[in-house]
Amino acid sequence: MSAPRLRATPLPGIGVQYDLVTRDRRHLSVVAHRDGARTVNVYRSDDPDSCAHSLKLTGPEAGALIDALQPSHHSASLLHTTSGLGLVAERIEVAATSRWNGRVLGETRMRTETGASIVAVLRHAEAIPSPAPDFRLVGGDTLIVIGTREGVDAAAAILGRE
Known part of the structure; x- marks a missing residue:
């Protein structure tokens, strides 16, 4: 065929x-x-x-x-898994309707609450590595989050809260 x-x-x-x-x-x-x-x-x-x-x-x-x-395909949000270390990196989008739209990254208390780290932000065609706590989030931003599976899931839950 x-x-x-x-x-x-x-x-x-x-x-x-x-x-x-x-x-x-x-x-x-x-x-x-x-x-x-x-x-x-x-x-x-x-x-x-x-x-x-x-x-x-x-x-x-x-x-x-x-x-x-297409289960052999890795999720578009899943960047890499280091099974020996138990770390994952995922892309998590900030929705335009998110409570975090327009607020600074430090207000999320991401690392304190989840142990996961935001290592970069993708905004339009630009990558912003190592965003500081005073970095202002914008709806449509994609955050690159690294941590344990549980930590990244918790980060996604925080970012998804409305």
Whole structure:
């Protein structure tokens, strides 16, 4: 069987729609919204132009689905695991609606509360290594957090609090 063909169609003002027809002739599409959300659509088998089911996913939900569909692939948020040392490094995004948007890093008490360290912040196309406690967080920032699995999970919980 030949490799599946994925067709991309720009949707001005919305994002991009990706269409796939499976080997069983089922039509699926994913709309990648500009805000990071994804809509997964499954079309009817008796009418491939009629949508039977539609499911809207947030960016993190879409990432979790990718991990489930491709388990040999490491999570986009998981950077590296040093199993011998028990350390992990992950990317954790600060949401625009986060209580930390506009506040300084030191207010999170991240290292004190979790033992995990924020070693860098990715903002747009710029990397800010070793941010100081007075570094001001902005919605959309991606923090690179290193620590134990438990510490990084606790850091994600702090950053996710609304």
